[in-house]
Amino acid sequence: MSGVRDRRLIQAVWPGEEADAGKAAFSVTLHRLRKLLRHPDAIAVEDGLVSLNMKVCWVDTIAFERLLDQPNSPEDIERALALYRGNLLPEDDEEPWSACLREKLKRKFLREIVTIGSELESSQRWQDAIDLYQRALDADGLVEAFYRGLMRCYGALARTSEAISVYQRMRRLFSITLGIEPSEESETLYRNLFSCAQPS
Template sequence: MDDHARISLLTAEKPCSLLAVHVLGPFLVTLDGVPAGLWHGGRNESLFAYLLTHRNPWPSRETLMHAFWPDSTPEAARNSLNVALHGLRRALRTVTDRPIIVLRGNRYGLDPAVRLWLDVDEFDRHLRQARRFHLAGESDAAVREYEVADGLYRGDLLAESPYEEWPLLPREQWRLAHIDALDHLSSLSFAAGRYAAAAGLSARVVEGDPCREATHRRLMVCHSRQGQPHLALIQHRVCAAALWRDLGVEPSPETQDLYQRIRRHEPV
């Protein structure tokens, strides 16, 4: 075996590097468990997150220029992109000399030889699995998947870069998906008679979406069934205030009826 063949064999046998990236909540990049640093601000992080969440197809140079510098001249936007790519590659060179972001033709993307673990991909995957179990009536399996998804959601997308424009829509989409997951998890806990768990989850839901009236009602029932009707009545006031403040409406007859029943100390 000649030297070239021996090198090729050793390269083939070497396992691919694992790039793990967290973009939900605090931004974190590791390569084979070693954190990459020197990001120097939100733009490098934002550009890397964009490239990883727009992999099919890889974005072109013009797409990146429009996404990040829409008001700049083409020349200025191109220069800004080159500076940002340089900063991104410099940050990644703290963990490897191998190029992670590569250029093919006019498009930028992740080196296909690098394995990627991305938290938003995993979050979506566990949510899909949870929904399948939920629809199939496999409650315990659904709960496990929803809990894994909840654990992956460490915060909103690129939470440390609140002024970037492109994440606004996906940030809200993933935030609402997380709230939906918590709501489903609360409903499953409630159905299983785990009222303390259901109450805690419901409280997180209405904190993120104060106008979910059905979740307010579930929280009221949880409090009542745990022998805390006073908390249920307070929750009704919180619900009514949120509905009026955000939507200009009163609570529904169903919510009002539940409130009256709890006031009369009737079982709910």
Template sequence: MRYELLGPLRVSGARGQSLLTAPKTEVLLASLLIGAGRVTTKDQLINELWRENPPRQSTAALHVYVCQLRKLLTSLGGPTDAISTRVPGYLLRVQEGELDLHDFQRLSASGRALHRARRYEEAVDDLEAALAVYRGPVLDGVGEGPIVSGFATWAEQERLDCEELSIDAHIALGRHQEIRSRLSTLTTQYPLREAFYRQLMLVLYRSERQAEALQVYQQAREVLRSELGLEPCRSLRKLHQAILVSDQVLDLSMAS
């Protein structure tokens, strides 16, 4: 079986693929996959499925949806015991290589370790492979309960952390031209994430575009003041000052 959470929810097996168009089934599978390998309680699942308006026989209704999901997974070629009943709820088992989330975590952890070891070329390979696991907005449209929404928020943060670290590795390798447009896009998409401004400023400075680097700082300052009422963080201010005086330290690694 293959389960994919990092984008539209998708499940496939030896007998085919399903995008799961039934909303309650989507929410149920997503919730069980987020907690794969451990028990998700019936109360948690009922809250996720119906929020503040559960049906009178919510436990029985949940059991019906679990049975339907078991049949779906079996029809795709999955094992009959993929979902087991465990007090006080249900547990979904996944094998190694079956869940895209696990692939992302393995690759990003490897990339981080390689980055710490300053093996930047290899780090980029693993970090970019981790980012490629994402297929779009995480679980877009799959309910708004605490399990799904909490996971989506966490997964987006993990993706951005991975993106930032990959760009750091590119900078360490001197690939300034290759990532400049990527960083411009990221500062537009995530205007409150100061790390992307810092990286773009450094890349522009090292590309002999000092004036543009200073403009990026002013842009960041205006956004942060307008949205949060804050000045840029210390590292951004320090980099700005270094660029103003063409500090030789900028020729070293300030990307970490």
């Protein structure tokens, strides 16, 4: 059974309490939480480890990882991508406890989108790739690779003005939000698209 040590939870939630008072507060809180969840087995405590009972509880982050970590069908990938709604717990952005998991989930999402997008582009399924990149940007609007994918697809469909519009949107967003310019790779792609749009 994997989980979190009860003493670690007690120290995190009741840092100023004496050991006995912390244990008592933990026991009362655990009882209340189980009652609130209306399932006494939802939270398991075994040998000092506290965990969710996965037979009772469903957790989106765990489902997302399982769908992407196992050999998967297109349907599994679609379900996993639908689960990703952007950065995990964005309101806790400054909390170190959530940073590692947030970055891990983001990397998996990014890797999967780039892989699928590349496959769609290779098979010249431009509109499917456009739809994928747009969905990805809805979940995380600060990933430059998604913008480049959109630009390439619009360029391949001779929809150059839309490709240029994507670049300009990315440039504005990055400047305002991050205070940075797009990468040289994005700039080169933009220049190539822009030169194709110019009359001969």
